[in-house]
Amino acid sequence: MPLALYALTAGAFGIGVTEFVIMGLLIEVGADLGVSIPAAGMLISGYALGVVVGAPLMTVATARWPRKTTLIVLMLVFTLGNLACALAPGYWPLMAARVLTAFAHGTFFGVGSVVATSLVPADKRASAIAVMFTGLTVANILGVPLGTWLGQAHGWRSTFWAVTAVGLVAVAVIALFVPRGTARAEEGGNWRSDLAVLSRPQVLLGLSTTVLSWVGVFAAFTYIAPMLTEIAGFPAAAVSPILLVFGAGLVAGNLVGGRLADRRLVPTLLGSLGMLAVVLAGMTVAMHDRVAAVVFVGLLGAAGFATVPPLQIWVLEKAAGAGQALASSLNIAAFNLGNAAGALLGGLVIDHGPGLGAVPLIAAVAPLLSLALASLTLRLERGSVVAAPAVSCP
Helix, strand or coil: CCCCHHHHHHHHHHHHHHHHHHHHHHHHHHHCCEEEHHHHHHHHHHHHHHHHHHHHHHHHHCCCEHHHHHHHHHHHHHHHHHHHHCCCCHHHHHHHHCCCCCCHHHHHHHHHHHHHHCCCCCCHHHHHHHHHHHHHHHHHHHHHHHHHHHHHHHHHHHHHHHHHHHHHHHHHHHHCCCCCEEEEEEECCCHHHHHHHHHCCCHHHHHHHHHHHHHHHHHHHHHHHHHHHHHHHCCHHHHHHHHHHHHHHHHHHHHHHHHHHCCCCHHHHHHHHHHHHHHHHHHHCCCHHHHHHHHHHHHHHHHHCHHHHHHHHHHHCCCCCCCCCHHHHHHHHHHHHHHHHHHHHHHHHHHHHCCCHHHHHCCCHHHHHHHHHHHHHHHHHHHHHHHHHHHHHH
């Protein structure tokens, strides 16, 4: 893999730390800014909303820029956003800074996916995306625990100062190693042609497939700590080490999913979605045994991230042409929309449904629905292929 891919990985690492580290610092942020823990938790929702809104806006706004320039500007926005977080004098300025930072997220991964696939042969595209997303998975294993420790030991602002430094490093390595490509305008791309890609049913179905798959992942993952303590019976101190198992699963699933998707995309996509549903359903029983619970936490990470490279390539293929960057960015937004919807679904199951123990089983329905959508997309494509000769006959 070319060095340029690892430059993109550095940017993905910084973004991953920024997105998730706030989860471990809610108490410190709330105490320092004089807000409740639920109010501090809204900083997570605000970031997710920023990703969903920012992805199409930033992609359209940079439509005429060279992709390398776009990536550098996005990392500068990310860096300035984290600097603003570190300096935020109060809760609402911090919320605004979080949203600003999130605006870089979707388009960075969206345009970065397009750049990553352009750097390698056709049979390595999913692996290239997996390498870039490795930065996100490593952020969960190393960056988030280290950032949490730093914020707890030296104040939550120190974490954002550290991530600001990571952003500067990412800007430098992207500027140094990512080759300068043509502007999307020179490739026939502009905001009108970008938006036209959303008229393709296969693209919309692909984005919906992504949302549903990650509704399942985050419905379970959001409430993994209470499941481990209240159902499996682990002490609270054991949760962080067990989450390292989840992080290891993320890395393994991401790399294996990318490798398999390069060989056979459709079977990998369908198989990974099916496996995710099986793992989630199995967690319902596994959480009642400590050893099985740890194993299934790792399997959840592996099965969840094994879907990422094939889902991203799937949408890129459906959007082949001028609208690829927008579709790719929207797919990143779809992951985050699934995150938010999954957390909401899990909460509803706990508060108004059968309770905490049923969360994984209910969550398993979501990847099954995404599997049905992917199958529907394949049927639509096969039908158009069969119908095409009949239309062309005199």
